[in-house]
Amino acid sequence: MLEACGLTCSKRDRTLFEGLSLVVNTGELLYLRGPNGAGKTSLLRILTGLSAPDAGTVLHNGRDISVDKSGYYRDLFYLGHKSGTNGSLSALDNLSFWLAQHKVSVDVNVLYDVLEKVGLVGLEDIPVRYLSAGQQRRVALSRLWLKPAKVWILDEPFTALDVKGVHMLESSMKDHVAKGGLIVTTSHQPLSETAGKHCVFDLEYRF
Amino acid sequence: MSLYHGIFKRDMQIAFKQKAELVQPLMFLLMVVTLFPLGVSPSPDTLQRIGPGVIWIAAILSSLMAMERLFRDDFQDGSLEQYILSGMALPAVSAVKVAAHWLVSFVPLLLLSPLLAVFLNLTVDMYIALVLTLLLGTPLLSLIGAIAVGLTVGLQKGGVLLALLLIPVFIPLLIFATSAVDSAALQLPYHAQLAIIAAMLLLATALAPFAIAYSLKVSQN
Numbered sequence: 001m002l003e004a005c006g007l008t009c010s011k012r013d014r015t016l017f018e019g020l021s022l023v024v025n026t027g028e029l030l031y032l033r034g035p036n037g038a039g040k041t042s043l044l045r046i047l048t049g050l051s052a053p054d055a056g057t058v059l060h061n062g063r064d065i066s067v068d069k070s071g072y073y074r075d076l077f078y079l080g081h082k083s084g085t086n087g088s089l090s091a092l093d094n095l096s097f098w099l100a101q102h103k104v105s106v107d108v109n110v111l112y113d114v115l116e117k118v119g120l121v122g123l124e125d126i127p128v129r130y131l132s133a134g135q136q137r138r139v140a141l142s143r144l145w146l147k148p149a150k151v152w153i154l155d156e157p158f159t160a161l162d163v164k165g166v167h168m169l170e171s172s173m174k175d176h177v178a179k180g181g182l183i184v185t186t187s188h189q190p191l192s193e194t195a196g197k198h199c200v201f202d203l204e205y206r207f
Numbered sequence: 208m209s210l211y212h213g214i215f216k217r218d219m220q221i222a223f224k225q226k227a228e229l230v231q232p233l234m235f236l237l238m239v240v241t242l243f244p245l246g247v248s249p250s251p252d253t254l255q256r257i258g259p260g261v262i263w264i265a266a267i268l269s270s271l272m273a274m275e276r277l278f279r280d281d282f283q284d285g286s287l288e289q290y291i292l293s294g295m296a297l298p299a300v301s302a303v304k305v306a307a308h309w310l311v312s313f314v315p316l317l318l319l320s321p322l323l324a325v326f327l328n329l330t331v332d333m334y335i336a337l338v339l340t341l342l343l344g345t346p347l348l349s350l351i352g353a354i355a356v357g358l359t360v361g362l363q364k365g366g367v368l369l370a371l372l373l374i375p376v377f378i379p380l381l382i383f384a385t386s387a388v389d390s391a392a393l394q395l396p397y398h399a400q401l402a403i404i405a406a407m408l409l410l411a412t413a414l415a416p417f418a419i420a421y422s423l424k425v426s427q428n
Contacts, residue, residue: 050288082283086281088225089221
């Protein structure tokens with residue numbers, strides 16, 4: 001369960017949100033909506049613990065994430081606007097490094113299975129820089145199926161993905177929720193039926 | 208442990224894939240040093256007198272060029288976020304990255320130093336002193352520089368700010384390093400200067416990784 005209590009965040013003298021509270025239970029998908037500049041990314045970064053809120057706390061299973069960081073991070077998968085892949089390294093190098101970094105041991109065959117699933121077989125040895133934007137996004141997303149994390153926090157995961165990619169991601173979101181996972185995501189396109197049931201949280205632009 | 212080894216390996220791999228960025232600071236250093244005889248005076252005595260200072264100033268300036276590479280790519284492509292979210296000890300990660308950075312940007316400089324010494328007519332004693340000060344001083348440049356890089360990595364055009372932040376901090380190092388080589392030229396002992404540089408290096412090795420980790424966290428906000 002992920003819980004935010006009384007979060008306040010201001011950027012450059014503008015209050016993005018004040019006293020914001022939300023609860024996401026396991027088996028729930030929270031779809032965060034709001035215009036550009038409303039603070040969706042800021043909120044997600046606070047939920048991951050990457051930035052600190054001006055006030056308020058984030059609780060994961062009742063424990064403050066700023067206290068029990070390593071426990072939370074074991075259970076967390078975060079994908080931001082930046083893909084977290086180095087352009088000079090190949091998809092395979094990037095993924096194996098990331099897996100080692102996150103202490104996930106995965107068999108090479110599983111790795112290839114996932115690469116096949118995201119349609120990158122044959123491209124795994126090419127420096128990521130030379131792949132298209134959508135393919136780079138797929139490299140970043142393939143971690144979703146490699147790290148057994150309960151909490152997914154996805155910031156605009158559909159950016160640059162084609163229709164098939166969006167469909168694949170939505171159906172794995174549905175699977176993840178059905179298996180007792182928890183997802184917080186933002187997107188400017190509405191989620192389709194494939195993503196399953198979800199709650200919507202609206203963030204408003206404040207002046 | 209193997210985790211940190213993995214970071215080291217990755218950083219080396221990336222560095223050797225971006226060869227141009229590795230060679231650039233070295234070329235800059237070489238050019239600055241070769242311009243001095245043309246600009247100041249080609250007389251061997253003058254060159255010997257200004258030599259240590261020239262090499263050290265060129266080393267500091269060229270290190271500023273190479274410094275930004277340390278965290279810039281990781282910040283821009285989001286790898287830094289993933290480092291933080293992996294739950295690894297960020298001070299240890301920073302220490303490993305600084306070590307890898309020192310190896311690829313300063314060890315070539317050390318290898319190049321005999322050539323520079325010949326250019327500037329340094330005696331063997333002076334050269335030995337120069338290499339010792341470079342060996343102790345350049346890791347210090349990397350460690351202190353990394354703190355400033357961590358602080359400025361989130362800014363656009365942080366390069367100028369980086370130089371403004373760092374050059375004043377490097378002045379004591381420059382003074383002690385060149386004074387050690389000057390002492391060597393006069394056949395005087397220079398243990399004191401080396402000891403002070405070594406003390407600065409030890410202090411930086413102990414504390415800088417924590418400062419780097421903190422500055423990287425701050426720049427995520």
